[in-house]
Amino acid sequence: MDDTSARDWLEAELADTLAEDYELELEDARLSEEIAKIYKKAHPPGMERMDYFRNLIHLQSELIRLQSWVQHTKEKVVVIFEGRDSAGKGGVIKRITQRLNPRVVRTVALPAPSDREKTQWYFQRYVPHLPAGGEIVLFDRSWYNRAGVERVMGFASEDEVEQFFEDVPEFERMLVRSGIKVVKYWFSITDEEQQMRFLMRIHDPMKQWKLSPMDLQSRVRWEQYTIAKEQMFARTNIPEAPWYIVEGNDKKRARLNCIDHLLTLFPYEDVPHEEITLPERVFNPDYERKVLPPELYVPAKY
Secondary structure, three states: OOHHHHHHHHHHHHHHHHHHHHHHOOHHHHOOHHHHHHHHHHOOOOOOHHHHHHHHHHHHHHHHHHHHHHHHHOOEEEEEEEEOOOOOHHHHHHHHHOOOOOOOEEEEOOOOOOHHHHOOOOOOOOHHHOOOOOEEEEEEOOHHHOOOHHHHOOOOOHHHHHHHHHHHHHHHHHHHHOOEEEEEEEEEOOHHHHHHHHHHHHOOOOOHHHOOHHHHHHHHOHHHHHHHHHHHHHHHOEOOEOEEEEEOOOHHHHHHHHHHHHHHOOOOOOOOOOOOOOOOOOOOOOOOOOOOOHHHOOOOOO
């Protein structure tokens, strides 16, 4: 591909991405006027939108190379996303998976445990979701619920939390010994930024579903969550699976920085691919296409 063709392709990709990302960024447009003024005052101009898109597309193209390498080498990858509520975990996961094969890269976001699951070995319900060879699994929250929300909200006793801290380093070492690469990200935002994002969700009908009772309690118990996080880092930051902190106040930079860092953790390279050619269409002169009844078609309303 020559330089001109490459630029044309990039501009086309940017135009396509712009449409989707404008939808993803609608919270700014939907804020009440007063909240918008406060937000603007608290957030000086950040990265230019086109610079962000160009960097994002480049990183996403590298993620495709990583995906191909993982498939080719049968690597097994687990990426854990933890952090403050509204810190941007979901936005990063969305950009990572946006252009990847969902059969290779899948997201796991488990609901609250059932009554039966509460009687199981704590890690048991996570084990079925671990990757096989050639797969990447992204945990949108993980077994670290025990060290965070379960502990702070009183869903787990201190004995259960202590047992978790004793078990989790060895559990993760077992995963690593079995050939699974374990990557752990913690998304951090300031107290003021979380309050701002919660206010935005309250004033945006399309975002209110993101505010659960647990989220609202995280505002009340900010300091308790801070203490729990600090103890979690001290007890679970092991060489085999260290924690990486992503500064999340600037959403766009957080997404780019996290994806860029993730890529640096793997010695991926281009892998051999069979050349793809479009086969000739087979025509059967004896076949006559049937006319389908109109009620089978979705109405052309738009």
